[in-house]
Amino acid sequence: MLSKDDQQALLAWYDEHQRDLPWRQSDDPWAILLSEILLQQTQVSRGLVYWQRMVETFPTIASMAQAPVDAVLKAWEGAGYYSRARRLHALSQQVMLPKAEGGFDGQLPSTYGDLLSLPGIGPYTAAAVASIAFGQSVACVDGNIRRVMARRTAQADPTSKQVQAWADAALHPARPGDWNQALMELGATVCTPKRWNCGGCPVRASCAGKENPGAFPTPKKQRVTSLNLVAVVEFALDGHPVLHQRPMTGIFAGLWGPVYHEDAPTGLEDLVNCGTVNHQLSHRKIEVRVHLKHHDLATHGTPRSGVAISSLDEKVLNLASEYATANPHIQKSEAKG
């Protein structure tokens, strides 16, 4: 539990030491929502770049709702976890609907319950936006807060219910948004997973876990799966790659890229082996063997700048392009971006 003195100490520390992040200067709920969705699975340093791009491309909910989903995916390009971009687009369209049709007349709702009803919004994001953008007294729970709670109470494996109950009891009713951010900031910058700084912690005196922070919480083993793919890359006679839009479900859904096969396709022996690309997602290692088609080429390809491409596909196309450029005898066209 955090006493009133602890609360004051943590808020005073947050007021003085919080990182200077642009969404913290904004009181626009849409800009705050974009930051929360981006930062769910993207580091702050990278999230800054993508947040700026999203805010500039879609300054309002209406501007995103009017855009095709492909434009949202293009703006999201490189941020990963593209289902977030597709759900964000669905969210914007739902918010723009009239109330009679289940929407919110173009205004992002302010309550936890209404926010939770929107596509792509889970309990964390609903609580974060309700408290930070609308000043509602709702406690957030994310990985940082779970770790701070586990260490302060010296619990190795607190349940989600226990963490939520702790966060609810700790919430500062007058400054709920700042309070949630202060706890998360403590977890992100001081009470970090591997390099905690108890000496610089504003609530050290009352912490039960400070003698051995590494014991709380018990690290969870992550199961990493691996996936082996074969990519067939074709550069058309105009030099652009031949790209296909992936289905709206599954890996890299809705993005564009070369054809992938899980097993070696027939005719592989007629293609040129350019090498291998390795790519790491959070729980998955992907290895792609890249092959280049060099005969019966299409006349026109797809300029890369016009469609959304994943970082993996960028690597695959770059490897094939470099190979084609270094070996001009294998195909007539010169690969372009």
Ligand code: SF4
């Ligand atoms: S004293 Fe150490 S373990 Fe406790 S909350 Fe602060 S940084 Fe975390």
